[in-house]
Amino acid sequence: MAQPGTGTTTREAIRTAATRLFQERGYAGATVRQIAAAAGADPALVIRHFKNKELLFLETMHLTIDDEPLLDVPVEVLGERLIDLVLGLDGGAQGVFLALVRGSNEPEILRRLKDTHEKVLIEPLRARLSGPDADIRARLAASVAAGLLHSLWVARDETLLGADRSTLVTHYGALIQHVLTPPLSGARPAGTPSVAGSSFL
Structure with a gap:
């Protein structure tokens, strides 16, 4: 099998192939042999450069x-902006x-998923909020x-x-906005759940 010329080009070829195959087939569906074949490399070189498939996955999969x-x-339109960003x-x-x-189902990948959720969705929202319940409001909005x-x-x-798209932005944006800037207790529509201890920003 033809090999890339240098260790650097071999590593990059493996990374490129792994990125594509993991996205297309998932962690379980992309084997080391398939990744090596797509990179034009020997399977042993995948292990030499990345130790194992899980570490290769974690190096290549970043959201x-x-x-x-x-x-x-303004915070008052943050809900729609978030949904527009997500849909884009x-x-x-x-x-x-x-x-x-x-x-x-792999523990290290689950940790990466949780870390991504925290850093990509929760932290930017929490940075815009104030009050003792800012963290729970950011987490509820991120979950939507x-x-x-x-x-x-x-x-x-x-x-x-x-x-x-505009329909999704409007409706999902309203759901998120209700969590981020909840109405005062007693002023919300009947049947609308409240977030305990919420306050205006």
């Missing part, structure tokens, strides 16, 4: 969101998200956004997939 758009808008994620982000979810990604990318909800 990030530019949080600047969440910092330059590209196919690469979808592949990483799916790979992390599908591989989450993550739930939308799950519905679109994992469950493949046909109704949501077929919905107009």
